[in-house]
Amino acid sequence: MSSSVVPVAVVGAAGRMGATTCAAVEEADGLELVARIDAGDDVGAAVRDSGALVAVDFTVPAVTEANVHAILDAGAHAVVGTTGWDEASRSRVVEHLDRLNAGREDGLGVLIAPNFGLSAVLAMTFAAKAARYFESAEVVELHHPNKVDAPSGTARHTAAAIAAARADAGLAPSPDATESGWEARGADVDGVRVHAVRLRGLVAHEEILFGNVGEQLTIRQDSFDRASFMPGVLLAVREVVGRPGLTVGLEHVLDLT
Ligand SMILES: NC(=O)C1=CN([C@@H]2O[C@H](COP(=O)(O)OP(=O)(O)OC[C@H]3O[C@@H](n4cnc5c(N)ncnc54)[C@H](O)[C@@H]3O)[C@@H](O)[C@H]2O)C=CC1
Numbered sequence: 676m677s678s679s680v681v682p683v684a685v686v687g688a689a690g691r692m693g694a695t696t697c698a699a700v701e702e703a704d705g706l707e708l709v710a711r712i713d714a715g716d717d718v719g720a721a722v723r724d725s726g727a728l729v730a731v732d733f734t735v736p737a738v739t740e741a742n743v744h745a746i747l748d749a750g751a752h753a754v755v756g757t758t759g760w761d762e763a764s765r766s767r768v769v770e771h772l773d774r775l776n777a778g779r780e781d782g783l784g785v786l787i788a789p790n791f792g793l794s795a796v797l798a799m800t801f802a803a804k805a806a807r808y809f810e811s812a813e814v815v816e817l818h819h820p821n822k823v824d825a826p827s828g829t830a831r832h833t834a835a836a837i838a839a840a841r842a843d844a845g846l847a848p849s850p851d852a853t854e855s856g857w858e859a860r861g862a863d864v865d866g867v868r869v870h871a872v873r874l875r876g877l878v879a880h881e882e883i884l885f886g887n888v889g890e891q892l893t894i895r896q897d898s899f900d901r902a903s904f905m906p907g908v909l910l911a912v913r914e915v916v917g918r919p920g921l922t923v924g925l926e927h928v929l930d931l932t
């Protein structure tokens with residue numbers, strides 16, 4: 676292995692995204708797959724023993740935070756695609772990074788991206804830009820029926836960005852006469868309604884709907900194949916090494932903010 680080759684471990688390697696990531700890393704120039712880690716393995720020990728510089732986590736919401744702490748304690752950078760992160764779990768990772776990186780110039784990095792697909796990252800960026808101009812905004816995410824979390828991490832990230840843009844612009848809540856007790860208005864993410872569809876045949880899709888009197892803007896993205904996430908995953912693996920601390924969202928790496 677030449678010194679410029681980055682050794683990469685994949686956590687959740689037996690899963691849909693983990694297996695696709697292992698194949699992509701094996702094909703990629705300048706990266707070497709050094710560990711396939713899955714449930715039942717000691718993540719920290721496996722990362723340390725493999726000599727991985729970067730570990731990619733595609734597991735399940737219930738374990739991803741613990742995996743990241745284990746990866747950091749093993750001395751590796753982390754790229755995280757698993758969803759289910761909230762403000763509290765991100766804060767604990769920042770505290771951990773601050774402790775580990777104190778006094779170091781080449782500190783460890785964690786890059787969490789709810790979606791590595793270019794179409795999804797662009798859709799989220801466009802939605803955040805459009806949000807201030809519309810009275811109403813809602814998000815619909817559509818996924819394969821094996822997905823365990825709802826709404827999707829992408830939809831939560833999208834809705835949070837829309838909510839922040841609406842707040843900055845001083846917009847009132849989206850108009851909605853639905854009385855309490857009715858059941859079909861979706862999840863409330865920072866005041867933005869998010870709806871989740873689970874349908875055999877789908878992979879990962881999102882529609883962002885904006886409305887004004889007499890007009891509508893729809894932003895839609897479709898991932899038809901998990902291959903669509905791989906350029907973003909590989910970019911994140913290469914970038915995280917030079918990005919100490921926590922980065923949330925591939926839009927920062929793509930310079931879209
Ligand atoms: N950021 C992105 O672009 C994308 C994110 N995702 C997210 O990635 C995650 C994984 O999705 P899929 O691959 O479809 O799920 P999956 O269910 O196919 O794979 C999850 C894998 O994690 C393993 N696992 C469970 N507990 C573990 C533990 N403690 N340590 C190590 N491995 C463990 C399972 O055995 C399984 O192999 C989900 O949270 C999903 O929302 C999925 C697609 C794209």
Ligand SMILES: O=C(O)C1=N[C@H](C(=O)O)C[C@H](O)C1
Pocket residue numbers: 758789790818822823826827828829830878879880
């Ligand atoms: O579980 C999935 O499949 C996906 N999960 C991510 C999410 O929750 O946003 C990314 C993408 O939507 C696919």
